[in-house]
Each structure stands twice: as structure tokens, then as C-alpha cells.
Amino acid sequence: MSIIFYIIRKEFKQIFRNKGMLPIIFILPVLQLIILSNAATYEIKNIQFGYVDADNSSISRRLIEQFQASTYFNVSERFSSEKEASQAMQEGTIDAYLNIPVHFERDLQKDKTNAIGVFVDAIDGSAAGVINVYISQIIQSYNKNIAMDLIQISDSVQKPNSIDSIPLFWYNQTLNYKTFMVPGILVLLVTMITLFLSGMNIVREKEIGTLEQINVTPIKKYQFIIGKLFPFWVLGMGLLTIGLILAKVIFNVPMIGNLGLLYAYTSVYILVILGMGLFISNFTDTQQQAMFIAWFFVVIFILMSGLFTPIESMPKWAQILTEFNPVKYFVEIIRMVMLKGSGFTDILPLAIKTLAYAILMNGLAVWSYKKTS
Amino acid sequence: MKNKNVIEVENLSKLFGDFAAVNSISFHVKAGEIFGFLGANGAGKTTAIKMLIGISSPTSGKATIAGFDVYKEAESIKKNIGYMSQKFALYDDLTVKENITFFGGIYGLSKKQIDRKRCELVDELGLQEVANSLVSSLPLGWKQKLAFSVSLLHDPKIVFLDEPTGGVDPITRRQFWEMIYKAAHNGTTIFVTTHYMDEAEYCDRVSIMVNGKIEALDTPKKLKAHYKTDTMNDVFLKLARG
Ligand SMILES: Nc1ncnc2c1ncn2[C@@H]1O[C@H](COP(=O)(O)OP(=O)(O)OP(=O)(O)O)[C@@H](O)[C@H]1O
Ligand SMILES: [Mg+2]
Numbered sequence: 001m002s003i004i005f006y007i008i009r010k011e012f013k014q015i016f017r018n019k020g021m022l023p024i025i026f027i028l029p030v031l032q033l034i035i036l037s038n039a040a041t042y043e044i045k046n047i048q049f050g051y052v053d054a055d056n057s058s059i060s061r062r063l064i065e066q067f068q069a070s071t072y073f074n075v076s077e078r079f080s081s082e083k084e085a086s087q088a089m090q091e092g093t094i095d096a097y098l099n100i101p102v103h104f105e106r107d108l109q110k111d112k113t114n115a116i117g118v119f120v121d122a123i124d125g126s127a128a129g130v131i132n133v134y135i136s137q138i139i140q141s142y143n144k145n146i147a148m149d150l151i152q153i154s155d156s157v158q159k160p161n162s163i164d165s166i167p168l169f170w171y172n173q174t175l176n177y178k179t180f181m182v183p184g185i186l187v188l189l190v191t192m193i194t195l196f197l198s199g200m201n202i203v204r205e206k207e208i209g210t211l212e213q214i215n216v217t218p219i220k221k222y223q224f225i226i227g228k229l230f231p232f233w234v235l236g237m238g239l240l241t242i243g244l245i246l247a248k249v250i251f252n253v254p255m256i257g258n259l260g261l262l263y264a265y266t267s268v269y270i271l272v273i274l275g276m277g278l279f280i281s282n283f284t285d286t287q288q289q290a291m292f293i294a295w296f297f298v299v300i301f302i303l304m305s306g307l308f309t310p311i312e313s314m315p316k317w318a319q320i321l322t323e324f325n326p327v328k329y330f331v332e333i334i335r336m337v338m339l340k341g342s343g344f345t346d347i348l349p350l351a352i353k354t355l356a357y358a359i360l361m362n363g364l365a366v367w368s369y370k371k372t373s
Numbered sequence: 374m375k376n377k378n379v380i381e382v383e384n385l386s387k388l389f390g391d392f393a394a395v396n397s398i399s400f401h402v403k404a405g406e407i408f409g410f411l412g413a414n415g416a417g418k419t420t421a422i423k424m425l426i427g428i429s430s431p432t433s434g435k436a437t438i439a440g441f442d443v444y445k446e447a448e449s450i451k452k453n454i455g456y457m458s459q460k461f462a463l464y465d466d467l468t469v470k471e472n473i474t475f476f477g478g479i480y481g482l483s484k485k486q487i488d489r490k491r492c493e494l495v496d497e498l499g500l501q502e503v504a505n506s507l508v509s510s511l512p513l514g515w516k517q518k519l520a521f522s523v524s525l526l527h528d529p530k531i532v533f534l535d536e537p538t539g540g541v542d543p544i545t546r547r548q549f550w551e552m553i554y555k556a557a558h559n560g561t562t563i564f565v566t567t568h569y570m571d572e573a574e575y576c577d578r579v580s581i582m583v584n585g586k587i588e589a590l591d592t593p594k595k596l597k598a599h600y601k602t603d604t605m606n607d608v609f610l611k612l613a614r615g
Contacts, residue, residue, distance in 0.1 A: 006478025014466050213462040215428045218451040219479050372447055373429050 003219060007227025011201075015231060025197065029189040029239055033246055037182045044130050049073040050097040052085050057105035059146065063116075066142050067098070072134050082117075089121050096120045096131050108146070178251045183334040184307040186243040190266070191273055191301065191327055194236040195294050198277030202228060203290040206281075215371045225366060229274045236270040237263070256341035265333055265347060268354050272326045275361030282368040301327040329354050379404045379531055379562050380425065385434035387420050394420040396585035397434065402578075404530075407553065407563040409576030409593075413613045416582040418566045419459055422533050425564075426456050439530050455524035455532035459539070459566075463520055465509035469500055472508055473523060480527040494522050514545030521552060531562040538567060550575055570606040579605070581612050588612050 015021065049067055053060050068075045076094060079085040085097040099117035108114040118135050122128035205211040214224065240263070247253040276297070284290040303309065304318065305327040311319055322328050329350045336342035380402035387395040395417045402408045412418045423429035425438055427447030436443040439453040463472045470491055477487035495504045498518055503511060508519070517537055524532055534553075538546045550572065557563050565576070573579050573593060580590040589596060589612055593605055600608045 002484075003479050003481060006475055010464070010467065010471070010475045013471065014464070017466055208465075209458055209460040209462040210464060212428060212458055213456070213476075214479065216426050216451055216454070216456040217476075217479050218448055218481070223479075372427060 003223045004227040004230075007224065008230050011228065011231040015235070021197075025193060025235065025239075026242070029193055030242065030246060032189055033182070033185055033243055034250065036185045036188075037178055037251060044127055044134075045072055047073050047096060047131055047134070048094045049075050050077045050079055050085050050088055050094040051075070052079045052082050052097065052099045054102040055100050055104035059105040059108065060100045062146075063098075063100065063139070063142050066138050070134070070138060086119070089119065092121075094121075095127075096135065098135075179253050179339065180335070181307075182247045182251045182253045183338050184305075184331045186240070186247060187305075187327060187330045187334055188302055188307065189243060190236050190239050190270070191330070192298055193239055194232050194270055194273045195277050195298060196291065197235065198229060198232040198274050199280045199284075199290045199294045200287045201232070202278060202281035203284055203287050207286060221366060221369060221371065225278065225369065229278065232274055232277070233267070233270050236273070237266065240266050253338065255338050257337035258341075258343065261344060261347070262334065262337045265337075265351055265354070266330075268351065268358055269326065269330050271358040272354060272361050275358060275363075275365045278365035279361060279368060282365065282370075301325050304328065305331050307331050326354060326357050329357075377404045378402065379439050380408075380564065381435075381437045382425070383435040385421070385424060385436050386432050387417075387424060387429065388432045393585050395424070395431075398582070398585075398587045400580055400587060400590055402531075402562060402564060404562055405557060405560055406577045407557050407565065407575065409573050409579035410564060410566045410582070411568075411573055411579055411609060412566070412582030414568075417585040418582060419535055421582070422456075422535055422564070422566070426454055426533055427451055452527075453530045455527070455529040455561075457517075457520050457524045457532070457534045457537055459535040461513075461516055461520060463508050463516065463523060466507060468507055469495065469504050469511070469519060472519070473526070476523045477526050482527060490526055494526075498522060514541045514549075517541055518545070518549060518552065521549070525556060525561065529561065531564060532556065534563065534565040536566050536568065538569060538572065546572070570604065570609055573605040573609070581609060583613055 015025070051064055051067075053064065064075065064078075067073045077088070079088065079097070082099050085094070085099070088094045089097065097119050099119065101114075101116065104114060104116070116139075118132070118139075120128045120131050120135070202211065205214070244255070244259070244262075248255065277294070280290050280293050280297075284293060304311075304314075304322045304325050306322065307327075311322050311328070314322070333342075333347050333350055336347060378401040380400075382401065383399045384397045385395060385399070386393060386397050398421060410418055410421070420429070424431045424443060425436060427438075427443055427450045431443060438450045441447075441449040441453070443450065464475070467475065473491045473494055474487055477490055482490070495501055498515070500515070500519070503515075508516060511519070521532075521534065521537055524534075538549050541549065546569070553563055553565065553575075565572075567573065576593065578590065578592050579596065580587045581596075582588070589599075589608070591599070596608050597603065597605065600611050602608055602611070
């Protein structure tokens with residue numbers, strides 16, 4: 001037991017003495033959290049918006065006014081034909097346009113329903129999706145008002161045919177993307193930093209030859225591994241804490257759920273990452289090699305975590321792969337706990353998976369760590 | 374005790390692919406001996422030592438160290454040996470005292486023992502002034518002496534020194550050998566490699582390794598007589614040139 005203590009103490013001394021590493025450990029993540037959380041947003045403002053109004057009626061003008069009133073749209077130009085509008089989109093001067101057909105008002109009053117064309121530049125698929133949602137929302141609310149008017153105009157027996165769907169965003173009602181992104185990016189930081197540091201740390205000892213010096217002592221494998229990994233476990237928990245404080249203070253992210261639960265989960269999660277770091281270091285001889293391999297996994301884990309791209313829109317095989325992505329588990333859980341207030345039983349299935357992962361990774365790491373080559 | 378073999382090696386080999394870095398070497402070392410393990414660069418000395426101290430598995434052959442088998446009882450061997458690697462392997466970013474404490478700690482010494490050893494060692498090496506300085510700031514000779522002392526912290530039966538005096542000035546080398554003699558006097562068996570032939574003269578017996586094989590093994594005096602030269606240097610040159 002006390003042997004482990006000597007290793008832990010030495011490790012902490014080295015971490016806090018390394019003037020090059022300390023900023024990397026604590027300042028970079030803070031900067032990343034602030035920069036990424038502001039940059040990585042799905043919220044889209046200043047949508048360049050044009051329209052073709054062949055009807056030019058009071059109803060069609062009211063619809064356009066709705067767009068002008070919205071803060072998301074810059075209503076730029078009224079095009080005289082659909083061809084012109086399409087040309088403008090081709091050139092990239094507008095992101096979306098609306099095509100209101102002739103006799104729009106007349107047909108609406110006659111048939112109680114009508115269609116208008118919505119065209120969105122879909123080069124950036126996810127942005128297009130968001131723009132589409134915004135446009136639909138405006139049309140929906142307009143639709144509702146129109147329907148009211150129509151009831152008054154025509155014989156009140158007949159019900160308006162237009163369907164009224166009101167999108168309701170649960171848990172993140174204001175659709176504040178920072179609320180959504182900050183916890184995810186926090187996961188990313190905790191993962192990257194602990195993986196890189198733990199992986200590189202042991203390889204570094206290989207490089208400078210001190211690992212060999214340790215391997216000629218009668219130290220037990222488990223003593224060495226626990227002593228080596230514990231400091232990075234503490235570091236990971238520290239990063240989580242700093243991140244949560246920033247999330248609260250700077251981004252005002254709600255913390256509805258139980259923080260204790262989040263910490264309990266994270267304590268298991270970090271074990272997965274540390275096991276991975278040790279495993280990587282067992283198969284590499286230089287810090288560069290370790291770094292490359294760690295990067296390889298981190299990039300895959302992040303891109304397949306549902307953080308930046310929705311898992312639902314991935315091909316089936318990729319969706320299956322994401323089931324083996326610990327980062328995905330944590331992103332889901334941190335959002336569940338912080339934003340939805342999920343409790344122990346809600347996160348239990350994912351937590352069990354994580355625990356199994358931790359046992360597997362550390363088992364592999366311990367097995368592949370050899371004192372004798 | 375004096376005549377007991379603490380190292381017994383028989384036909385020990387290590388292959389890297391097809392290349393035999395150590396090619397069927399056999400020898401033994403008696404308790405309390407200073408055994409010089411000579412050979413040109415790349416002869417296979419370090420490779421052989423790594424097998425003896427239990428951090429590299431032999432390809433074939435037999436070896437027992439302090440009575441323990443290198444294949445099956447590597448961890449028991451480690452309790453009984455000290456090792457100073459060819460590459461300086463203390464922590465540059467820890468102080469002199471911290472290095473002593475750390476290695477004492479992982480050898481399982483008690484806190485009391487560590488405290489006592491630390492004081493003794495700092496005094497003996499005359500490191501009082503720099504005891505709290507980072508090891509990186511020490512001159513090479515001091516570092517080497519410190520590394521040697523650290524390898525003796527747990528009072529091992531045998532200590533393996535792989536080129537302990539490489540790159541060190543003559544005065545420090547001399548002091549280093551005084552330390553070696555002192556350890557040998559206290560009953561520690563010394564297994565040492567060196568490229569300095571004057572140092573070979575200080576050994577009780579030396580072996581000379583050429584291309585993975587031991588080509589000669591005897592006391593310096595007998596070797597010189599056998600090869601009809603006055604210095605170990607000439608013995609070495611004759612053998613190494615083939
Ligand atoms: N892991 C390895 N894989 C392949 N070849 C190796 C390995 N380790 C050592 N060798 C080769 O084995 C030979 C013996 O190397 P070794 O380090 O044992 O020599 P040495 O006698 O200690 O030399 P020096 O005096 O330079 O320290 C060298 O040719 C070396 O290149
Ligand atoms: Mg060598």
C-alpha cells in the first residue's frame with residue numbers, strides 16, 4: 001500500500017513541477033471550453049432571405065412581414081421571378097427563399113388550404129435543417145393567425161383545414177445551444193486531457209529509461225499501475241470540476257440533476273480512459289507514437305459521439321459502432337443529468353456499460369503491461 | 374560464503390530475429406567478487422545484463438541469480454539485486470532527496486529506513502549543498518555516484534553496473550571505484566561493465582565478450598600472462614580484433 005503512495009506522491013510532484021505541462025492541463029481546457037462552446041453552435045442567425053411574391057396580396061405581404069420581424073432572417077430582396085431567386089441562391093447571396101404563387105390569397109380563401117414553396121440552400125446540411133425549422137415555425141404561427149381570420153370571414157361552421165403543429169422543445173426550451181454544447185465539450189476535454197496525459201506519461205518514462213529502473217524493483221504490477229493512474233484520475237475529476245464551474249458561471253448552464261451522481265459516473269468513466277491510455281503506452285515506444293494513436297481514437301470517438309453530428313443521421317453500421325464509444329455514453333449522461341435531471345435508474349444502463357468497459361480496458365492494460373520484455 | 378556462486382549462467386542466448394546478440398554464454402560469479410564484464414560496443418553486454426536482472430527473457434539457456442531462476446523467479450531476483458543502467462535513470466525533475474525517497478519507497482523500505490539512508494547517503498556523497506536541488510542541475514559524475522548509491526539502497530546481494538563511469542572525469546572515476554570497493558567490502562557482489570581498461574585491472578576477474586560470445590575469462594593477471602602482454606588494454610585489443 002505504501003509503495004503506491006510513494007508513486008502517487010512522486011507523480012504529483014512531477015506534474016506540478018512541469019511548467020510546460022501545467023498550462024496545458026489547466027489553461028488550455030478552459031480556453032477550449034470557452035472558444036468551442038461559443039463556436040460550436042447550431043444556432044443560425046442572419047439568414048439571408050429572399051422571396052418571390054407573385055400574388056402581392058395583403059395576406060402574402062403579412063407573411064413576408066413575419067420574416068422581417070424575425071431576428072434570424074435578413075429579408076434582402078423581392079425577386080420578380082423564381083428563376084431570379086434561384087440564380088441568387090446559386091451565387092450564394094441568399095440562403096433561402098420563399099415562393100408565393102399567384103392567387104395565393106384567393107385560393108386560400110376558397111380552398112382553405114394552400115401551398116407555398118420553401119427553398120433552402122442545403123450545401124451545409126445541418127444548417128439547412130435548422131433554417132427549415134425556423135421557416136416552418138414562422139409559417140406555422142402565421143398559419144394560425146390566418147386560420148383565425150378565415151373563420152371569421154367564411155361561414156363559421158366550416159373548420160379551417162390547415163394543420164397546426166407547434167414545435168415544443170423540452171428541457172432546453174429557449175433552444176440555447178450553449179446549454180446543449182457546453183456539457184458535451186466538457187466531456188471532450190476531460191477525455192482528451194486524461195487520455196493524452198496518462199498515455200504519454202508512461203511512454204515518457206520508457207523514453208528516459210526510468211521505467212526500466214522501476215521494472216528492476218520488486219514492485220507489483222498493480223502497485224505501479226494504480227500509483228501511476230490515480231493522479232490522472234484526480235486530474236480528470238479536477239478538470240470536470242473546473243469545467244462545471246465555468247459552465248455555471250460563464251454559460252449559466254442549468255444543473256438540474258444530482259451533481260454527486262455526475263461525479264460518481266465520471267469517476268468510473270475516467271477509468272475507461274486511463275485504461276486506454278495505459279494500453280496505448282504499452283504498445284508504443286515514443287511519445288509521438290502514443291500521441292498519434294491517442295489522436296486516432298479521440299477523433300473517432302468525438303466524431304461518433306453525437307456531439308457534433310446527430311447519431312440518427314449516420315448510416316446503420318456507424319450507428320452500431322457508436323454503441324462502443326465511451327465518449328457517447330458520457331455525452332448522453334452528462335446531458336441527461338444536467339439538463340433533464342435524470343436520476344440513478346435513468347442512467348443505470350449506460351453506467352453499467354461504462355463499468356464493463358472500464359473493467360475490460362483495465363484488464364487489457366494490466367495484462368499487456370509487462371515487467372519483462 | 375566466499376566460494377558460493379551467486380550468478381550461474383549456462384549457454385545463455387538472446388536472439389533478435391536471426392541475430393544472436395548474446396550467443397550461448399556460460400560463466401559464474403562468486404559471492405563478494407568484483408566481476409568485470411568487458412566487450413566492445415555492441416558486443417552484447419547490456420543485452421546479457423538485462424536477462425540476468427529479469428527484465429528481458431532469454432531465448433535459451435539457463436541462469437540463476439542469487440539462487441533464483443531467471444525464467445520463473447524474476448521477481449525474487451529483483452529483491453536481491455541492484456541495477457544501475459547504462460543510461461542515467463533517476464528522475465531529472467526530482468531533487469536528490471526526492472529520488473532517494475522514491476526509490477527507497479518502491480523497494481518497500483520503511484519510512485524510518487528511508488530517512489536514515491537518505492541522511493547517510495547525502496553525507497557520504499557530500500551532497501548536503503545540493504540535496505534539495507533538482508538532479509538535472511548536477512554534474513554527470515555526481516549523478517552517476519548518486520545512481521550507484523540509489524541502486525544499493527535496499528542492500529542488495531548483487532549489484533549490476535552497466536558502464537557506470539562512462540563519460541566521467543578521472544578523479545570522479547577514482548572516487549567511484551572507491552565506492553565500488555567499499556560496497557564489495559561490505560559483501561556486495563559487483564557485476565560491472567566498462568570500456569576503461571585501467572578499471573578492468575581493479576576487477577577480481579574479467580570476461581571479455583566479442584560478438585555475443587565470451588572469448589576469455591580469468592583474473593587480469595592470468596589473462597595478461599596468457600596473451601603475453603603487460604596491460605589489459607593489449608589483451609582487449611588482441612581479442613576484440615580477433
Ligand atoms: N531490442 C533489440 N532489438 C534488436 N537488436 C538489439 C536490441 N537490443 C540490442 N540489440 C543489438 O544487440 C547488439 C548488442 O547490443 P548491446 O546493447 O547488448 O551491446 P553492448 O555490449 O551493451 O554495447 P555498448 O558497449 O555500446 O553498450 C547490438 O548490435 C544491438 O544493436
Ligand atoms: Mg551496453
